[in-house]
Amino acid sequence: MIVPAASGMEARHRKDESVTDLEFDGKPSGDEASRGGRARKRRGRRKSGQKQAAPVQGALVPRPGKPETQDNGLQQKKKRKRRRGRKVFARDGAEAVATAAVRPPANTVAMPPVAGNGAAAPRRETPVADERPHAYAALDLGTNNCRLLVAIPTRPGQFRVIDAFSRIVRLGEGLSGTGRLGDQAMSRAVEALKHCAEKLAGRDIRKARLIATEACRSAENGVEFLTRVTEETGLVLEIIDRETEARLAVSGCGSLVERDTDGVVLFDIGGGSSEIALIDISARRGGRLADHIVSWTSLPVGVVSLSERFGGRHVTPEIYAAMVEDVARMLDAFEGRDKLGLIAHGDRFHLLGTSGTVTTLAGIHLDLPRYDRRRVDGLWMQSDDIDRMIERLVGWEFHERVANPCIGPDRADLVLAGCAILEAIRRVWPAQRLRVADRGLREGILAELMAGDGAWRRSRERGRS
Known part of the structure; x- marks a missing residue:
């Protein structure tokens, strides 16, 4: 909540x-009512005498020769406490x-x-x-x-x-x-x-x-x-x-890239650097999405460093344009920018942004009274929508940015620097659609830790036991 x-x-x-x-x-994992309903069904099957599944290894089982009794909720709770003990x-x-x-x-x-x-x-x-x-x-x-x-x-x-x-x-x-x-x-x-x-x-x-x-x-x-x-x-x-x-x-x-996609430019606008990865999945997609990276770069610029150089509180249209040009020059030096070829001009290509900049734009676009991750993560924005949001932000004074519930005082001096980096990226890869991701490094770390540790394999084995 x-x-x-x-x-x-x-x-x-x-x-x-x-x-x-x-x-x-990004979807809720399931409400308590559904889990409670499944528990009630299991208790109903026990009362009606239906055959129970084999116990999971390590669970308590009735001792031989002793009749199995019906357990109410309190008895079940005591058993779980004894088992943990x-x-x-x-x-x-x-x-x-x-x-x-x-x-x-x-x-x-x-x-x-x-x-x-x-x-x-x-x-x-x-x-x-x-x-x-x-x-x-x-x-x-x-x-x-x-x-x-x-x-x-x-x-x-x-x-x-x-x-x-x-x-x-x-x-x-x-x-x-x-x-x-x-x-x-x-x-x-x-x-x-x-x-x-x-x-x-x-x-x-x-x-x-x-x-x-x-x-x-x-x-x-x-x-x-x-x-x-x-x-x-x-x-x-x-x-x-x-x-x-x-x-x-x-x-x-990875889960935000749909199966019918041919190519993606994923970017992460950070505080001190901005990472950009070109992903080609026009052939058969297999394994992790990261295995399909054909080119990448890290720009030595982020929302904090750019706003400190150009100023973030009072940003005129001229200052904003200068920020965009500064980032554009860095992208000009990226030799692998054309690695996606014609894919970057097709209908099955899009941008995927993971950063506070794009999530802020999404929140403003949705006119949210306060930031809501579940409405933002996975949202599609059209190119015209992004243009309108950036134009709107450039026209705001600092106090207006502070007052917006999706920006606030902590990002009011950084958001336009992020928009300038985004605009420079869109000039190189002018996609018609941008997908917003309120996820990134931490989720990637968790996915790799779990995969490398065989966590999902063990969960499948538990499910079969």
């Missing part, structure tokens, strides 16, 4: 800070995850040594079946935002978010002028990361990946800052390169 807030962006990020019960494809697993040998603040999964039971000739037998560990899916975590510390997602796998290729956090920290504030991360910016980021560490410590995380992007990548003191993060929060973050960032963004948006 989205919690109303005083400003649009506060509402958007406060929504993220609460538990989000959404499927990876029995599952005390040894943590020795559990697989470590990428952060000291994340507890390793308790999924093994240590076997006692076997006696013989005075020497202890080697320790053996037997995996124990756990009918509950494991949680996975992804953290993205960017130039503007600090974001965390915790999710559990559901259907193959999908997952359900069980916890989330998002806060604007502006880590890259002043970076374009000094080349270093500022003290206040680092302190804001550390405070946000402490909240993330608390959330992770409160859950049994099977695997996690915690990344830092452009601000830490380009700052002289980026590595030094991450050492401080580890000392103060226990979190160990890795700085990823631009190619990895582009690939993860593509992986996070």
